[in-house]
Amino acid sequence: MESYSEIKAHELAGQIKSGEITAEEVAKNMLDRIEEKNSTINAYITVQPELVIEEARAVDKKINNGLPTGELAGVPVAIKDAICTKNLETTCGSKILEGFIPPYDASVITRLREADAVILGKTNMDQFGMGSSNENSAFDICRNPLDITRVTGGSSGGSAAALSSKMAMLALGEDTGGSIRQPASFCGIVGLKPTYGRVSRYGVIAYGSSLDQVGPMAGNVEDCAHLLSVIAGHDPLDTTSSLKKVSDYQLSLRRGIKGVRIGVPEEYLTTGLDVVVKDSIVRGIERLETLGADITSVRLPHTEYAIATYYILVTAEASSNLARYDGVKYGARGKDYSNPKNENMLRIASKEEKLGYDRLNDMYKLTRSEGFGTEVKRRIMLGTYVLSAGYYEAYYDKAQRVRTLIKEDFDKAFEQVDLLVAPTTPTPAFEIGEKTDDPLKMYLSDVYTVPINLAGLPAISIPSGLSPEGMPIGLQIIGPHFGEELILQTAYAFEEATQI
Amino acid sequence: MSYETVIGLEVHAQLLTNSKIFCGCSVAFGGDPNSRVCPVCLGLPGVLPVLNKRAVEYTIRMALAVNGTVAESSAFARKNYFYPDLPKGYQISQYDRAGEPISMGGNVDIEVENGFRSVRLNRIHLEEEAGKSIHNEPGYDPNLSYIDYNRTGVPLMEIVSEPDIRTPAEASAYLSHLRQILQYVEVCDGNMEEGSLRCDANVSIRKPGDPLGQLVEIKNMNSMRSMERALEFEIQRQIEILDSGQVVTRQTRLWNDDERETFPMRSKEEASDYRYFPDPDLVKVEISREWVDAIREKLPELPSVRTQRFINDYRLPQEIAQQLTSNKKQADYFEMCNRHVEDDARNVCHWMLSELLRVQNENRIDQEVLENRIPPQSLAQLLVNIKKGVISGKMGKEILDLMGESGKSCDEIIKEQNLSQISDTNELEEIVKGIINKYPEDVIDYKAGKTKLLGFFMGQVMRLTQGKANPKMVNELLRKKLEEE
Numbered sequence: 008m009e010s011y012s013e014i015k016a017h018e019l020a021g022q023i024k025s026g027e028i029t030a031e032e033v034a035k036n037m038l039d040r041i042e043e044k045n046s047t048i049n050a051y052i053t054v055q056p057e058l059v060i061e062e063a064r065a066v067d068k069k070i071n072n073g074l075p076t077g078e079l080a081g082v083p084v085a086i087k088d089a090i091c092t093k094n095l096e097t098t099c100g101s102k103i104l105e106g107f108i109p110p111y112d113a114s115v116i117t118r119l120r121e122a123d124a125v126i127l128g129k130t131n132m133d134q135f136g137m138g139s140s141n142e143n144s145a146f147d148i149c150r151n152p153l154d155i156t157r158v159t160g161g162s163s164g165g166s167a168a169a170l171s172s173k174m175a176m177l178a179l180g181e182d183t184g185g186s187i188r189q190p191a192s193f194c195g196i197v198g199l200k201p202t203y204g205r206v207s208r209y210g211v212i213a214y215g216s217s218l219d220q221v222g223p224m225a226g227n228v229e230d231c232a233h234l235l236s237v238i239a240g241h242d243p244l245d246t247t248s249s250l251k252k253v254s255d256y257q258l259s260l261r262r263g264i265k266g267v268r269i270g271v272p273e274e275y276l277t278t279g280l281d282v283v284v285k286d287s288i289v290r291g292i293e294r295l296e297t298l299g300a301d302i303t304s305v306r307l308p309h310t311e312y313a314i315a316t317y318y319i320l321v322t323a324e325a326s327s328n329l330a331r332y333d334g335v336k337y338g339a340r341g342k343d344y345s346n347p348k349n350e351n352m353l354r355i356a357s358k359e360e361k362l363g364y365d366r367l368n369d370m371y372k373l374t375r376s377e378g379f380g381t382e383v384k385r386r387i388m389l390g391t392y393v394l395s396a397g398y399y400e401a402y403y404d405k406a407q408r409v410r411t412l413i414k415e416d417f418d419k420a421f422e423q424v425d426l427l428v429a430p431t432t433p434t435p436a437f438e439i440g441e442k443t444d445d446p447l448k449m450y451l452s453d454v455y456t457v458p459i460n461l462a463g464l465p466a467i468s469i470p471s472g473l474s475p476e477g478m479p480i481g482l483q484i485i486g487p488h489f490g491e492e493l494i495l496q497t498a499y500a501f502e503e504a505t506q507i
Numbered sequence: 508m509s510y511e512t513v514i515g516l517e518v519h520a521q522l523l524t525n526s527k528i529f530c531g532c533s534v535a536f537g538g539d540p541n542s543r544v545c546p547v548c549l550g551l552p553g554v555l556p557v558l559n560k561r562a563v564e565y566t567i568r569m570a571l572a573v574n575g576t577v578a579e580s581s582a583f584a585r586k587n588y589f590y591p592d593l594p595k596g597y598q599i600s601q602y603d604r605a606g607e608p609i610s611m612g613g614n615v616d617i618e619v620e621n622g623f624r625s626v627r628l629n630r631i632h633l634e635e636e637a638g639k640s641i642h643n644e645p646g647y648d649p650n651l652s653y654i655d656y657n658r659t660g661v662p663l664m665e666i667v668s669e670p671d672i673r674t675p676a677e678a679s680a681y682l683s684h685l686r687q688i689l690q691y692v693e694v695c696d697g698n699m700e701e702g703s704l705r706c707d708a709n710v711s712i713r714k715p716g717d718p719l720g721q722l723v724e725i726k727n728m729n730s731m732r733s734m735e736r737a738l739e740f741e742i743q744r745q746i747e748i749l750d751s752g753q754v755v756t757r758q759t760r761l762w763n764d765d766e767r768e769t770f771p772m773r774s775k776e777e778a779s780d781y782r783y784f785p786d787p788d789l790v791k792v793e794i795s796r797e798w799v800d801a802i803r804e805k806l807p808e809l810p811s812v813r814t815q816r817f818i819n820d821y822r823l824p825q826e827i828a829q830q831l832t833s834n835k836k837q838a839d840y841f842e843m844c845n846r847h848v849e850d851d852a853r854n855v856c857h858w859m860l861s862e863l864l865r866v867q868n869e870n871r872i873d874q875e876v877l878e879n880r881i882p883p884q885s886l887a888q889l890l891v892n893i894k895k896g897v898i899s900g901k902m903g904k905e906i907l908d909l910m911g912e913s914g915k916s917c918d919e920i921i922k923e924q925n926l927s928q929i930s931d932t933n934e935l936e937e938i939v940k941g942i943i944n945k946y947p948e949d950v951i952d953y954k955a956g957k958t959k960l961l962g963f964f965m966g967q968v969m970r971l972t973q974g975k976a977n978p979k980m981v982n983e984l985l986r987k988k989l990e991e992e
Contacts, residue, residue: 213788243557246790327587331552335654
């Protein structure tokens with residue numbers, strides 16, 4: 008079965024446009040691969056083959072009629088299930104949204120459709136983005152295609168796994184504290200988190216509103232750059248999206264990195280970092296130096312506060328963002344066991360009737376207890392706590408101030424250097440179940456990714472080498488705000504020079 | 508044991524923008540349930556708010572009208588709580604944790620026994636309206652509750668006063684003046700029955716000189732009168748508690764207009780912690796001084812200014828001027844009418860405030876319908892006709908009735924019914940002569956001193972002419988002819 012893994016997305020689109028192959032043929036091949044592999048890997052939650060073929064046929068029809076098609080014509084794309092797709096179930100990895108079919112497309116989906124991409128399906132993820140292993144999905148674990156006893160990473164684990172096993176050519180993920188970069192690192196693919204505000208968040212189910220960004224994931228840097236150029240840009244439906252002009256990311260890819268100043272944060276090569284990962288990163292840095300970059304050491308003194316700051320701010324925002332999942336309007340509703348006749352209808356009496364009020368509370372409790380996974384509930388409680396009366400100043404407000412300090416660390420570093428390089432994760436992919444007994448252990452694995460989200464910076468994870476067990480190790484390249492162009496240029500040069 | 512009452516009012520005004528505060532849905536009243544909604548105001552997963560600039564403009568307008576300061580930059584906060592009519596599980600509002608509201612300070616003057624007093628304002632901020640819950644209404648299943656989200660996202664301006672109000676009457680006066688200003692600057696139609704204007708009160712009592720007493724929040728006061736009743740009840744309730752040596756509990760109470768009492772809504776020990784924090788989905792609103800100046804320039808004439816101008820320019824007494832300017836539409840009507848009638852302001856007033864009102868009541872129509880049927884130019888036409896003697900004043904009243912029923916103009920009715928006043932001297936002389944000749948005994952009586960019989964002769968002339976004879980002229984001619992005989 009053809010996997011199209013030897014060619015780039017723009018080449019595939021070119022072949023489809025010229026009629027060498029049809030979009031339908033590509034789609035069928037992908038669907039066959041999904042059918043063969045997904046039951047083991049579980050990268051996809053939802054695939055509707057008829058819709059996929061329909062979309063592919065529509066692209067072919069345009070081409071046959073001599074009509075212009077977009078730059079991703081017929082290219083098969085996997086979408087993380089946190090992104091709303093019209094008429095295609097969107098669960099965000101959670102039972103509470105099981106059966107929810109959005110009546111609208113997220114803005115990034117609209118752009119993909121305008122580019123004539125073919126959407127293969129919705130990929131598996133940690134519920135509401137909360138997790139670093141994809142073990143928090145309500146729809147079974149997603150397994151690492153390179154070793155199915157190991158995790159894919161999360162929360163965009165499904166997208167990473169789909170790419171890694173060639174069940175898609177491109178994918179969209181979403182990154183709040185590392186959710187694109189970490190699974191990219193664990194699965195041996197390329198994943199970019201854009202600058203906060205570079206890509207629209209409209210239609211993306213919110214987790215941490217001041218941190219979330221949708222980003223491109225692909226098997227190689229050039230495809231990643233291409234996908235970014237399709238989805239990036241201001242959206243009037245998202246007032247936090249930037250008006251800054253989108254660079255031509257593909258144009259500058261091959262410029263090379265002679266004279267580019269790259270900083271290595273001292274704090275990032277410390278204890279807690281697996282020696283195998285450290286080795287790979289150090290060799291990666293040497294490779295960059297050989298390619299012409301100037302390497303220096305920099306300091307990011309507030310790094311040690313990043314995890315605490317992140318987990319206060321993101322849970323606070325999440326506790327508010329997830330309040331809408333209450334069983335009233337959409338998604339699942341807790342069953343009213345006291346009134347078996349009205350299975351899904353519960354009389355919510357008026358505020359004034361004390362009895363009624365209790366029963367409304369019961370519905371809320373049942374809905375949210377049954378619908379949310381354990382980690383989601385844990386984070387909602389944490390977030391509620393840090394915002395509550397008497398604690399707001401000590402936690403939320405304090406964390407916001409520390410966030411500013413963390414951002415200033417990066418600002419200062421970028422006065423001396425053009426880019427930073429670091430590990431993506433402290434270890435390669437761990438075994439399924441290895442960290443699930445200790446949430447804190449899991450949180451600590453985000454140590455190299457969360458500071459970047461706190462500062463709103465762009466960063467990419469690219470494959471840098473393999474562990475002795477054959478598991479991929481990712482190198483992270485971090486840029487200043489709207490520095491995606493230089494990041495991709497550097498990643499491209501690195502990729503060319505790296506044989507894995 | 509005399510206590511001082513301390514009242515602060517929180518007024519919510521729905522703004523007259525075309526669309527909702529964070530999405531493009533229409534804010535029109537009514538419509539099928541859930542027909543004016545979209546993913547954003549429904550709080551579907553993934554949606555984001557986009558601020559309606561017009562809502563900010565209207566808030567600035569109101570701030571300027573009450574002498575409030577306008578912030579240079581203002582942000583929104585989330586107020587988190589669970590209720591089915593709040594789709595996102597939080598309301599986007601403004602709160603100190605997000606910085607300054609759009610306006611702070613300002614004042615509204617009210618008339619008190621011995622002059623005027625200024626009620627200070629604490630703040631004016633913007634927030635979104637919630638949906639409507641339907642419980643136990645006719646036509647609906649009594650075992651279910653229903654939510655209509657049409658109203659969700661309508662822009663709300665919240666105006667908070669300082670606790671400067673001292674009596675229920677002052678509260679009414681404040682609310683009335685505030686509503687008048689809202690209408691004058693055209694940001695809210697101030698309709699309490701339809702819910703576009705709502706008011707909650709914070710009430711406490713204390714011995715003069717003591718610090719502020721425990722406050723109780725009163726909600727569900729649906730008209731000015733019911734607000735006064737609610738406040739009177741609550742003040743009395745608190746006095747009785749303190750007199751009996753007990754302590755007032757801090758709580759929220761609802762006014763029940765049928766039972767004429769307040770009762771507790773929920774004990775404040777469950778007082779909601781709204782966990783306010785700055786909304787990360789909305790960037791700060793930047794309000795340049797140029798924008799504020801531009802709004803200030805276009806500010807409509809404020810009611811107190813207009814009242815004074817009516818007193819000065821039209822030479823009207825204060826009460827009349829106040830009555831005319833009590834609502835903007837009425838004041839506009841008066842001025843428009845005046846434009847078509849020269850130099851007759853007092854007469855226009857009289858006709859508006861007595862005759863027009865009578866016609867409105869008799870036809871049982873509201874002001875808008877009345878103005879459709881009798882636009883100001885139409886009333887002006889009527890008054891000019893009377894002035895010119897085309898019709899008598901008495902006839903004018905009857906014609907006004909017909910105008911109120913049919914919506915036809917004065918000229919049209921005169922033509923149709925041939926109601927032109929007879930003002931031709933010769934014609935009238937003939938008629939007068941005829942009447943005098945018809946009743947010789949009465950003429951003798953009149954000349955003998957029964958001058959009241961003039962009325963009788965007048966009546967006969969009027970009957971003969973079906974009321975069309977010019978009464979002034981008839982009166983003169985009768986006197987003249989009767990003298991002659």
